[in-house]
Amino acid sequence: EPEVTQTPSHQVTQMGQEVILRCVPISNHLYFYWYRQILGQKVEFLVSFYNNEISEKSEIFDDQFSVERPDGSNFTLKIRSTKLEDSAMYFCASRKPGTGVAGANVLTFGAGSRLTVL
Amino acid sequence: ELKVEQNPLFLSMQEGKNYTIYCNYSTTSDRLYWYRQDPGKSLESLFVLLSNGAVKQEGRLMASLDTKARLSTLHITAAVHDLSATYFCAVVMNYGGSQGNLIFGKGTKLSVKP
Numbered sequence: 001e002p003e004v005t006q007t008p009s010h011q012v013t014q015m016g017q018e019v020i021l022r023c024v025p026i027s028n029h030l031y032f033y034w035y036r037q038i039l040g041q042k043v044e045f046l047v048s049f050y051n052n053e054i055s056e057k058s059e060i061f062d063d064q065f066s067v068e069r070p071d072g073s074n075f076t077l078k079i080r081s082t083k084l085e086d087s088a089m090y091f092c093a094s095r096k097p098g099t100g101v102a103g104a105n106v107l108t109f110g111a112g113s114r115l116t117v118l
Numbered sequence: 119e120l121k122v123e124q125n126p127l128f129l130s131m132q133e134g135k136n137y138t139i140y141c142n143y144s145t146t147s148d149r150l151y152w153y154r155q156d157p158g159k160s161l162e163s164l165f166v167l168l169s170n171g172a173v174k175q176e177g178r179l180m181a182s183l184d185t186k187a188r189l190s191t192l193h194i195t196a197a198v199h200d201l202s203a204t205y206f207c208a209v210v211m212n213y214g215g216s217q218g219n220l221i222f223g224k225g226t227k228l229s230v231k232p
Binding site: 033035041042043044045048056058091105106107108109110111112 | 149151153159160161162163166206208210211219220221222223224225
């Protein structure tokens with residue numbers, strides 16, 4: 001079954017360092033997302049991406065964050081200068097195009113990248 | 119602001135028992151999702167509920183949606199240990215956009231004991 005692949009699975013970084021989290025969405029999916037989950041808390045929407053541009057972003061997604069689809073397969077989340085509170089599990093998700101059909105709107109999530117900021 | 123409230127947040131059940139998890143949301147939506155998350159793992163889609171009165175069942179889990187009450191339920195029948203996980207409900211935030219901006223509840227951590 002097709003899956004969303006994320007790397008690295010775990011990254012430890014020093015506060016102030018830049019981090020890039022990588023995702024390979026499912027190949028025929030056109031909508032891409034990043035969510036985060038702080039340990040023990042709920043999953044929070046960060047950003048959605050379609051047609052090579054951001055379509056929606058949350059208040060969490062400030063100027064320290066950016067996303068990019070540098071080629072036909074990768075989708076990256078960059079945190080420019082990490083803070084302690086950026087420590088979380090970051091999930092990439094993707095979905096097929098189309099609306100109004102039950103299966104088309106279901107997001108497939110990757111296994112996550114755990115970021116620890118020291 | 120769309121808010122999604124789940125209760126209970128923690129649920130310890132005995133095998134063979136039935137229980138219901140509740141999910142309330144604050145603004146109009148006719149699209150609700152249930153996901154399962156095992157410890158340290160990703161989110162697995164369980165159900166998509168698209169209309170008022172929708173009911174879906176998969177094994178020992180049954181989900182329903184009442185859009186007028188802004189309430190969804192996830193009913194567990196005759197629980198087994200394999201159902202131990204955290205269950206999240208989520209509602210779509212924005213119809214006009216990508217329709218994938220999910221607002222999640224805090225999750226219900228279910229523990230099924232023999």
